[in-house]
Amino acid sequence: MTTDATLAEPQTTEALAEPAPAPAPPRPPERIRDDAHALEVARALAAEFAQGAALRDRERILPWAELERFTASGLWAITVPREHGGAGVSNATLAEVIAIVSGADGSLGQIPQNHYYALEVLRVGGTAAQQRFFHGRVLAGERLGNALAxxxxxxxxxxxxxxxxxxxxxxxxxxxxxxxxxxxxxxxxxxxxxxxxxxxxxxxxxxxxxxxxxxxxxxxxxxxxxxxxxxxxxxxxxxxxxxxxxxxxxFERPTTIGPFAQILHAAIDLGIGQGALEATLPFVREHARPWIDAGVEHASEDPLTIQQVGEIAVRLRAAQALVRRAARILTQAQRQPTERSVAEASIAVAEARALTTTASLDAGTRLFELAGTGATLDGLGLDRFWRNARTHTLHDPVRWKYHAVGNYYLNDRLPPRHGAL
Structure with missing residues (x-):
């Protein structure tokens, strides 16, 4: 999500260029009690969503039914504060919920990103009356989209x-x-x-x-x-x-809108990478063949395969740790937004985004390197992890994440305040 981007005219497919139907009137969703309940519900939904993810991706079947289940679960209202009837979950929990869903289906994990983002914009700049009104609409099951670019x-x-x-x-x-x-x-x-x-x-x-x-x-x-x-x-x-x-x-004053937007993107990439690893493991155990020089009967016993799985797992775990750390620093900045605290949050989130970008892309690539040619069969849909990671990580360039981090530590230059950092 870029907040002030002016983009080139996109190339579109004529077959797709039809006016879209409006969503059905919302049904009152369940209420999420707390952080633990949010994670429990997210894991249950992810198990459901994973079942049809490859088919939806391959046939381009829009997930209307899954979105209704997702909204009805109450997860779209988890950032509404408790005083307005929501669960008011932590940034760490929100990021983990998004990662869990993205691991099952990267598209479903991304769809509510701008919903949560708009609620943060309301928290920072909306009046009390505006917050109450839109929080009430979200608690009633209404979804927020975006038209930014x-x-x-x-x-x-x-x-x-x-x-x-x-x-x-x-x-x-x-x-x-x-x-x-x-x-x-x-x-x-x-x-x-x-x-x-x-x-x-x-x-x-x-x-x-x-x-x-x-x-x-x-x-x-x-x-x-x-x-x-x-x-x-x-x-x-x-x-x-x-x-x-x-x-x-x-953005003219220190606010957390930018790092909040970015930690959601980091969570999506993290989840896609975790999903790729989860898809790699059973395929290597059950279908892949070991390389002839390994001298072993099963691919899961190949020492170089074992080493690479370990490397992927470590990088994803490190990315997860950076997301959790960034969430804590972001929360501190939300409570006391100053020039320095918001900058520290932006840098912490940039560090997380740098690693979630590279780790998700690497996990999607190594899935095929370790699983072998059999994993490329179109009906399996395993390529969706890399394609989803490659597409989503293009929202803003990772090279500028590293620049912001390096400039902060080397020259004590605070990063710019906008939605892409």
Whole structure:
């Protein structure tokens, strides 16, 4: 997720470019009691979601039924604070829930990322009334998507605009890479407006069923194929003033919006890597053949295979530890946001993202190196782990994570405040 990206016009597949249906009215979900309950529910759901993950990916079957189960479980409301009726789980628990689901199905793990992100934007910049309203909608089972990334232009006149309309506003523009919007009841949308002669940026919560909203299911990337990350067009869409919250203004002071967004991405990559390792182990035990020079009967006894499995496991465990450490530092910064504490959170999360990126890609690659040619059969769908990791880790470049970390330790340069770090 990039917060202020201006992106090249995407290439789309005509067969996919059909207006998407709106989600069904929500049903009241279960209530998650606490952190332990959230993890218990996530593990049970992941076991269900893993069953059809390869088929959904191969046939590009959008996971409507799975998302309804996911939402009904109560997990989409776990960051709503206790005073508003939610579980108020820790950042560490949220990251682990996302990793668990992503290990089963990387697309399902990514879809709620912007939902949690929008709730963090509300926590930081929304009024008490706005927080109560949207927390209530989430507790009722409504999902938040996103329409953040702009297509093609930085020119103000060509960007998605917010214009006054009586006691409310109108939204006009087009977005792409709108993960989750297809399945959402509300679409938090990055908009620009002119106020007192200057350009300002806001996040407008647009109802999915509002007149003038058109979602097109035209995402055809080779990974994360069923995230619903297509395009959204807004044609003179009415939004109420109470549905608009500050956005870039929240980055002008030290806030945790950026590192919060990034730890969610780290958790997705971690989960995909863990899923790849979990798929590697039974295939090596049951199907792979040892190399002739190993002099052993089973691939699981091949000493070089054993060594590589150990290496993958260690790297993933190290990545998991960095995510957990980053979650603790992020929590401290949320409680006391200062220039230094937010910078420390951003660096801790950047360290986690650097390792989750490389570890997930490596786990997906070595699955085939250790499992052998038999693992490449299309019906198995084992390639989805690498494709999902490669696609998701392109959200922002890992090379800039290392730059931020190195500049912080070497030159005491605090990282920039934005949603991509």
């Amino acid at each position: 702009e297509i093609g232009h930085k020119d103000f006149k060509r960007r998605t605009r917010l214009t006054p309309d009586g006691d409310g506003f109108r939204v006009d523009g087009r977005k792409f890479y709108c993960t989750g919007a297809l399945f959402a009841h509300w679409i938090p949308t990055l908009v620009v407006a002119q106020e007192h002669g200057r350009e300002v940026t806001r996040l407008a919560f647009v109802p999915r069923r509002a007149e003038g909203v058109r979602i097109t299911d035209d995402w055809d990337g080779f990974g994360q194929r069923v995230t619903g990350s297509g395009s959204v067009a807004f044609d003179n869409v009415r939004v109420e003033a109470d549905w608009v919250v500050p956005f870039l203004a929240s």
